[in-house]
Amino acid sequence: MLRIYAPASSANISVGFDTLGAAISPIDGSLLGDVVQIEDIPSGFELESAGYFVRKLPKEPQKILSIKPMYYLANV
Template sequence: MVKVYAPASSANMSVGFDVLGAAVTPVDGALLGDVVTVEAAETFSLNNLGRFADKLPSEPRENIVYQCWERFCQELGKQIPVAMTLEKNMPIGSGLGSSACSVVAALMAMNEHSGKPLNDPRLLALMGELEGRISGSIHYD
């Protein structure tokens, strides 16, 4: 089993959301970021947990974590049967890098689970591509 935590980002400085968000720590000590767990399985599955899981798309194919799995498999040229769990701890659409947290955690976990077939520059390129599906343009939030 591989478990990856991706914290809130501070890359969207121009709008101020990330600067303000970076200065806030949850009072209860909860993680301010997403966690993705990947385990070997017979078929693909995705389970959503966390404070903001109810805000995620109900259709798994619309979930960016599913799209990360799909794109990673495409990159390797084979299906990788895994059970993925997304612990959604970032408010969606908040400007705090919520989608980037999911993308980074999902791709890092898939790469680790698969024996690190992709190098860092290739992973970064995929992260930008997948973040672009959410934001509308390729960028590195």
């Protein structure tokens, strides 16, 4: 299994904005950003979304821009 974490403000660090945001951590220990977890499965392709704002994602996976390359690479 591979887990990758990206701070919520990492997109703006390269231009100098929100650098302080990467250094801030909530007092409850939760992460301010995204965690992607990749696991190997016997066959096929499976995607599961979870989190506080998951209800705001489109219901149809094909409408989520970040998923399109995964479908392309998996020949789905």
